[in-house]
Amino acid sequence: MGAIVTVGCQWGDEGKGKIIDVIAQEADCIVRHQGGNNAGHSLRIGDQDYVLHLIPSGILYPGRRCIIGAGVVLDPLVLWEEITHLRSRGVAVSPENLMISGNASLILSYHRLLDGLDEEARGAARVGTTRRGIGPAYMDKVGRLSLRVFDLIDADRFRERLRPVLQHKNRVLSQVYGHAPVNYDEMLATYLPMGEKLAPFVGDEVPELNAAIDAGKRVLFEGAQGALLDVTYGTYPYVTSSSTGAGGACTGAGVGPTKVEKVLGIAKAYTTRVGEGPFPTEADPATADLIRNAGPIGEFGATTGRPRRCGWFDVPLIRRSVMASGVTHLALTRLDILSEVSIIKVCVGYRLGRHRLEVAPADAALLSQVEPEYEEIPTWGVDLSGITNEADLPSGAREYLRRLEDWVGRPIQMVSVGPGRRQTIIRAESLFS
Ligand code: IMO
Ligand code: MG
Numbered sequence: 514m515g516a517i518v519t520v521g522c523q524w525g526d527e528g529k530g531k532i533i534d535v536i537a538q539e540a541d542c543i544v545r546h547q548g549g550n551n552a553g554h555s556l557r558i559g560d561q562d563y564v565l566h567l568i569p570s571g572i573l574y575p576g577r578r579c580i581i582g583a584g585v586v587l588d589p590l591v592l593w594e595e596i597t598h599l600r601s602r603g604v605a606v607s608p609e610n611l612m613i614s615g616n617a618s619l620i621l622s623y624h625r626l627l628d629g630l631d632e633e634a635r636g637a638a639r640v641g642t643t644r645r646g647i648g649p650a651y652m653d654k655v656g657r658l659s660l661r662v663f664d665l666i667d668a669d670r671f672r673e674r675l676r677p678v679l680q681h682k683n684r685v686l687s688q689v690y691g692h693a694p695v696n697y698d699e700m701l702a703t704y705l706p707m708g709e710k711l712a713p714f715v716g717d718e719v720p721e722l723n724a725a726i727d728a729g730k731r732v733l734f735e736g737a738q739g740a741l742l743d744v745t746y747g748t749y750p751y752v753t754s755s756s757t758g759a760g761g762a763c764t765g766a767g768v769g770p771t772k773v774e775k776v777l778g779i780a781k782a783y784t785t786r787v788g789e790g791p792f793p794t795e796a797d798p799a800t801a802d803l804i805r806n807a808g809p810i811g812e813f814g815a816t817t818g819r820p821r822r823c824g825w826f827d828v829p830l831i832r833r834s835v836m837a838s839g840v841t842h843l844a845l846t847r848l849d850i851l852s853e854v855s856i857i858k859v860c861v862g863y864r865l866g867r868h869r870l871e872v873a874p875a876d877a878a879l880l881s882q883v884e885p886e887y888e889e890i891p892t893w894g895v896d897l898s899g900i901t902n903e904a905d906l907p908s909g910a911r912e913y914l915r916r917l918e919d920w921v922g923r924p925i926q927m928v929s930v931g932p933g934r935r936q937t938i939i940r941a942e943s944l945f946s
Contacts, residue, residue, distance in 0.1 A: 514945055515774030516732040518762045519844075521739030522778040522834040524748075524786040526814075526821060528846030528929055529779050530554025533570040533735045535927070535937050536777075536944050540733040542578040542725055543571030544718070546765030547755040548737035549586040549620055549650065551643040553815025557932035561602070564815050567592050568611065569735050573604060578725075580718050583616035584755065584765015586650040588625075589665060589707040612716040614766075615666075618659035621704070623682045623695050624649040630690045640751055641788025643816050651744075651754035653678075665708040666715055672701060719767035726772045731945050734762040736779075740834035748877040751790025759838035775945075778840035778923065780831055782848045782913070785821040787814050791880035794824040794860045807853040809898075810932055825858045825887065828920045833873040835923060844927035845917065848910060849897040849936075857892055857913070860885035861920055890916065898931040903938050 517536065521527040534556050537543050550566035557563075558573055567587065571577040581587065592613070596606045624646030631649070632639045642648060653659045658681070664674050676697065683694035726732050738757040741747045746758060756764060759776045763769060783804060786792050796804065804823040805812040812821040834840065851857050863870040863883035873880060893909030900906055906914075914925050928938040 514729060514731065515772050516726055516734060516762070516768065517775045517777055517945065518734040518736065518759045518773050519777045519779055520736045520759050520834070520838045520840060521757065522780040522831050522840065522843075523739045523784050524741045525552075525737075525739040526785055526787065526812075527739060527779040527781050529736060530556050530565065530570050531929055531932060532777075532779050532844045532846065532927060533733065534573065535934055535939075536733055537571035537574055537577060539731060539943065539945055540571060540577065541730040542580065542722070542732045543569040544580045544582055544722065544732065544734050544762070544766050545569050545585055545737065546582040546734055547584045547757060547761040548753065549645060549647050550588055550591045551645050551647045551753060551816060552737035554737075555810065555815050555932065558934065563602075566595060566816065568595050568599070568606070571733070571735075572599065572606060572610065575605065577610060579611045580722065580766070581611075581613040581617060582718050582766035583614040584761060585614070585617050586620050586647060586654070586755075587613065587617040587662060588620035588646065589704065589711055593707055593710055608713045611714055612718065612721070613662055613711065613714045614718045615661065615663040615715045617662045618650055618654040619661060619665060620646040620650040621660065622700065623679070623686070624653070626686070626692070626695070627682075630686075630692060634690065639789065641790075645816070648754045662711070662715055665704060666712040668705050668708060671705065671708060675700060722766060722768050723772070726768065734766065736761070740838055741830060743837070746833075746837045748790050748880060751788060751877070758834075759840070775842065776838055776840045777842050777844055777926070778831075778835055778838065779844045779846060780826075781846050782826060782851050784824045784827050784830075785812050787817070787819050787821050791877065792822055792824060793830075793863065793880055793883050793885050794827045794858075795822055796824045800854065803854060804850060807850045808847065808931075825860055825885075826917065827860045827873075827885070829860065829863055829870060829873045831921050832871065835921060836872070840923055842926040843918075843921065843923050844929070845914065845925050846929040848913070848928055849930040851913070852893060852895060852897055855892060857890040858887040859890060859917070859920070861888050862886045898936060900930055901935060901938060903928075903940060906938070
């Protein structure tokens with residue numbers, strides 16, 4: 514059995530954390546491979562809520578190996594805070610169950626600063642980033658200016674590598690943005706202790722993951738963000754700066770595509786988006802408000818608290834994500850929310866001038882011009898949050914699942930009806946087959 518890659522099929526916030534947590538019951542090893550602490554993966558275990566930004570969701574099960582791969586941009590301060598927070602809540606986090614790749618690029622204070630300054634400077638053309646330094650850190654990675662985890666855990670090397678990079682950053686800060694420089698000694702005082710704390714966790718994921726898969730271990734790749742935020746295939750320029758599609762698991766964790774057996778696409782029963790950019794099925798303000806506030810956890814950003822834009826399930830966009838990531842199966846989340854709306858619409862195609870499109874167009878700029886073609890689905894109006902068996906779903910909800918499977922062309926293997934672990938309908942013997 515090879516690895517499972519999970520991919521968000523929309524613009525992030527598909528409920529990946531919860532789905533990954535459920536699959537992690539069956540997994541030996543859970544891996545983050547792209548993005549950084551722009552992700553916010555919410556989990557409810559019993560009456561406890563957790564939000565994880567960097568550490569893979571499997572950390573809450575004892576005995577699981579969690580790995581942060583080299584494709585992640587890692588803010589050491591945030592990682593240490595997350596470790597400390599989890600420990601304070603009784604979750605064991607040690608080099609036994611958490612490994613971070615020495616090759617992961619660091620997010621440092623000037624990246625966060627530059628993310629905010631750049632957003633301000635762009636004015637109306639801003640992306641609406643999480644301002645966590647993600648874009649500037651990936652720019653440095655590709656521009657060969659990154660400091661990596663390996664640099665952080667060697668104090669001399671960090672001192673030496675930081676000096677010229679910081680000189681360059683300070684020129685940009687002062688000459689482009691008119692901002693005060695960042696102090697070299699203060700950075701050393703902040704980051705060198707982090708290097709000491711994180712050193713025991715540092716390792717090499719390439720031999721470990723390949724050996725694990727070859728030995729038949731169950732490896733689960735935890736996607737962050739969503740396929741529509743992919744830096745190449747997403748709705749550019751309103752995207753994040755990493756490869757959020759399934760291929761990112763290979764480039765960000767040192768595992769070849771021959772080792773991936775299954776790609777699970779995770780989608781909400783409707784659509785949301787945070788930040789700027791086109792959104793064809795965005796609902797009218799009253800309906801969006803209703804969706805946003807329905808259910809036990811509203812549609813507000815887990816990372817930034819921003820209200821999410823809400824709208825209907827968009828089949829042409831999902832078809833694009835399914836193709837670009839080779840999705841084999843689907844997990845549908847937040848079906849319970851649709852119990853609270855008085856009509857349910859699904860966009861099954863677009864009109865663009867005289868043309869009908871079945872798949873979202875390659876040019877993301879056209880997305881703001883398409884007109885969605887909707888089908889209405891009968892509502893069911895019954896609370897789904899206590900249902901754990903498919904047979905107990907009202908016929909309207911079953912019909913919704915059947916029609917989505919038809920439109921998207923992939924089987925729905927998991928259905929989530931609430932934030933809790935047990936609020937999940939699993940339509941497969943084992944998720945690893
Ligand atoms: P999870 O993993 C939703 C969005 C931001 C912004 C764009 C670029 O929780 O699904 P960035 O800070 O990455 O440079 O911002 O991407 N974005 C997300 N939206 N969920 C996320 O992660 C996101 N991560 C980034 O809102 O529009
Ligand atoms: Mg999020």
